[in-house]
Amino acid sequence: MSSEKYFVSKAPDIRIKPAKEIKNDKDGKSKILLTIVLILGCITILFPLYMTVIIALKSPSEMTNDIAGALSLPESFSLDNFAEAIRVTDFWHSLGNSLLITGTAIVLSLAIHSMAGYAIGRSMAKHKGFKFIYFYIVSGMFVPFAILMMPLVKETAVMQIDNMFGVILLYVVFYMPMNVMLYSGYLKNIPLAMEEAAEMDGASTWKTYWKIIFPMMKPMHATVAVLTALGTWNDVMTPLVIMSGSDKTTLPLAQLNFQTQFGTNYNLAFASYLLALIPILIFYIICQKQIIGGIANGAVKG
Amino acid sequence: MKSNRKIRKPISNKTKTLLLMLLPALLLFVLFNTIPLITGAFYSFTNYRGYGSYDFVGFRNFSDLFRDIRVGKSYLFTFKYAIAGTILVNVISLLLAMGLNSKIKFKSTLRGMYFLPNILGGLVVGYIFSFIFTYIIPTAAKALNIDFLSNSILASERWAWVGVLIVGVWQTVAMNTIIYISGLQTIPADIYEASAIDGAGKWCTFKKLTLPLLLPFISTNLILSTKNMLMVFDQIISLTKGGPAQSTESISYLIYRNGMEGGQFGFQSANAVVFFILIVTISVVQLVITSKKEEQL
Numbered sequence: 275m276s277s278e279k280y281f282v283s284k285a286p287d288i289r290i291k292p293a294k295e296i297k298n299d300k301d302g303k304s305k306i307l308l309t310i311v312l313i314l315g316c317i318t319i320l321f322p323l324y325m326t327v328i329i330a331l332k333s334p335s336e337m338t339n340d341i342a343g344a345l346s347l348p349e350s351f352s353l354d355n356f357a358e359a360i361r362v363t364d365f366w367h368s369l370g371n372s373l374l375i376t377g378t379a380i381v382l383s384l385a386i387h388s389m390a391g392y393a394i395g396r397s398m399a400k401h402k403g404f405k406f407i408y409f410y411i412v413s414g415m416f417v418p419f420a421i422l423m424m425p426l427v428k429e430t431a432v433m434q435i436d437n438m439f440g441v442i443l444l445y446v447v448f449y450m451p452m453n454v455m456l457y458s459g460y461l462k463n464i465p466l467a468m469e470e471a472a473e474m475d476g477a478s479t480w481k482t483y484w485k486i487i488f489p490m491m492k493p494m495h496a497t498v499a500v501l502t503a504l505g506t507w508n509d510v511m512t513p514l515v516i517m518s519g520s521d522k523t524t525l526p527l528a529q530l531n532f533q534t535q536f537g538t539n540y541n542l543a544f545a546s547y548l549l550a551l552i553p554i555l556i557f558y559i560i561c562q563k564q565i566i567g568g569i570a571n572g573a574v575k576g
Numbered sequence: 577m578k579s580n581r582k583i584r585k586p587i588s589n590k591t592k593t594l595l596l597m598l599l600p601a602l603l604l605f606v607l608f609n610t611i612p613l614i615t616g617a618f619y620s621f622t623n624y625r626g627y628g629s630y631d632f633v634g635f636r637n638f639s640d641l642f643r644d645i646r647v648g649k650s651y652l653f654t655f656k657y658a659i660a661g662t663i664l665v666n667v668i669s670l671l672l673a674m675g676l677n678s679k680i681k682f683k684s685t686l687r688g689m690y691f692l693p694n695i696l697g698g699l700v701v702g703y704i705f706s707f708i709f710t711y712i713i714p715t716a717a718k719a720l721n722i723d724f725l726s727n728s729i730l731a732s733e734r735w736a737w738v739g740v741l742i743v744g745v746w747q748t749v750a751m752n753t754i755i756y757i758s759g760l761q762t763i764p765a766d767i768y769e770a771s772a773i774d775g776a777g778k779w780c781t782f783k784k785l786t787l788p789l790l791l792p793f794i795s796t797n798l799i800l801s802t803k804n805m806l807m808v809f810d811q812i813i814s815l816t817k818g819g820p821a822q823s824t825e826s827i828s829y830l831i832y833r834n835g836m837e838g839g840q841f842g843f844q845s846a847n848a849v850v851f852f853i854l855i856v857t858i859s860v861v862q863l864v865i866t867s868k869k870e871e872q873l
Binding site for chain 1: 589590591593594595597598600601602604605607608609611612613615616619626672675676678679680681682686687688689690691692693694695696697698699700701703704705707708711712715716719746751754755757758759761762793796803806807809810813814827828831832835836841844845848849851852855856859
């Protein structure tokens with residue numbers, strides 16, 4: 275925290291890029307200082323993760339009553355906590371459910387939201403009805419889950435989708451306002467001439483869309499997939515209220531459900547937390563560029 | 577559909593296909609957004625407990641809301657949290673973005689690092705920080721003889737909200753930083769060169785150039801972070817469960833607790849309706865203010 279405070283007073287001075295002619299020694303020094311400050315700032319991010327890994331690898335007997343007990347390196351690396359955590363929280367099933375929910379929600383979002391975005395984006399100027407539907411759907415962004423929560427619990431129970439399928443459908447609806455906005459905004463970059471040429475050749479609107487437009491929206495598909503994935507993967511509230519009747523859990527939900535069973539065995543608890551974090555960490559390490567690029571893309575186009 | 581009625585000329589085949597493509601989204605949206613929204617508003621005028629029979633009670637739930645101490649406390653906490661959080665998040669992430677956008681070494685590694693908190697789930701992050709607040713910090717404070725921190729701040733009625741705030745800010749900064757960085761990249765470098773040649777000071781350049789040019793991104797970030805912080809839930813459930821003495825009970829958490837489990841379906845529906853109207857009002861006000869500022873440029 276203290277390094278951030280330091281950074282607050284320092285950063286505005288260093289930010290400005292001077293013209294090349296007046297670049298001098300002072301500028302180079304402040305760049306190095308800035309780099310050091312930014313690296314030190316990373317401690318606030320890495321410390322909680324370091325602590326999680328260390329505690330997860332230790333046995334309870336190593337947790338003495340001082341800071342060193344929690345933060346020093348373990349005497350011997352043991353994976354016992356992980357084996358126990360996998361058993362206690364039924365890790366593989368929760369992981370499978372989380373993957374299934376997030377994966378299906380992404381696929382459905384890409385198909386349904388891009389179609390809607392296309393239909394709206396291409397007709398908004400000509401037909402008032404489409405414009406109305408656009409604002410109708412986008413305004414859903416401001417509806418808090420709190421107001422939908424209780425009625426949705428009743429509704430999904432009546433429709434007998436108070437299970438993973440229902441949760442998937444709800445995600446498709448929750449991310450619809452943002453995704454439809456992103457897709458219809460992105461369409462402005464795709465010239466109408468592409469479709470007109472295809473239609474001249476006798477292709478139907480439907481075919482033109484899937485053969486020409488859908489592949490051209492690839493950068494936006496990446497953005498939508500990333501935003502939908504991060505939101506659904508980590509969400510607790512929706513599965514908590516919708517799936518509470520079924521015996522299925524997602525990864526975050528398992529952490530919540532088994533919290534009481536960990537008791538004071540912090541090593542077991544942290545092994546379980548780490549297990550819950552590992553899948554998304556691996557995904558992030560592999561796709562870091564696409565994830566950050568996708569979000570930046572959404573911010574500029576949105 | 578509205579467009580069918582309004583437009584007299586025959587609908588072309590293309591429009592028909594486009595309507596068909598819109599249909600799945602529209603159906604799902606009506607089914608799982610509009611209908612529950614209307615149902616929620618409907619129940620807010622009843623004394624429904626979530627089961628059994630119910631009667632209409634008019635506006636009684638709403639007038640009761642303003643007298644309910646627990647509801648009042650939850651609004652106080654949520655707004656305190658959201659206002660402090662939005663300011664902190666936007667100041668920190670703007671500064672971080674400027675640092676991460678300048679020509680420094682390890683730029684992409686550092687950016688990747690600072691984005692990390694955003695991909696981690698709020699619940700598990702809350703559990704990890706809960707251990708830091710209740711174990712690491714008090715133990716360190718005792719060893720260093722700092723009285724103020726020798727007990728967990730999460731156990732203090734007065735300071736627990738700060739603990740929740742730290743975790744919320746820690747996670748939210750990441751996303752806003754990326755949005756600010758992409759905003760900074762839309763500003764062409766030669767503008768800065770011109771202002772440096774004109775002899776503009778660094779603070780002056782920041783105030784007169786960077787801030788106005790970033791305004792659309794500031795507006796996006798303000799609206800996003802306010803809305804997300806007002807809806808805080810995961811951190812509450814993992815850090816404090818609303819305690820101690822309901823001092824960190826957020827509006828969402830209260831609606832969940834008492835509406836789902838406490839038999840206050842109707843009453844909490846009224847609470848949710850008020851909450852919804854507040855969020856819409858705040859977002860619209862923020863939009864109007866920032867778009868006015870943008871027009872002035």
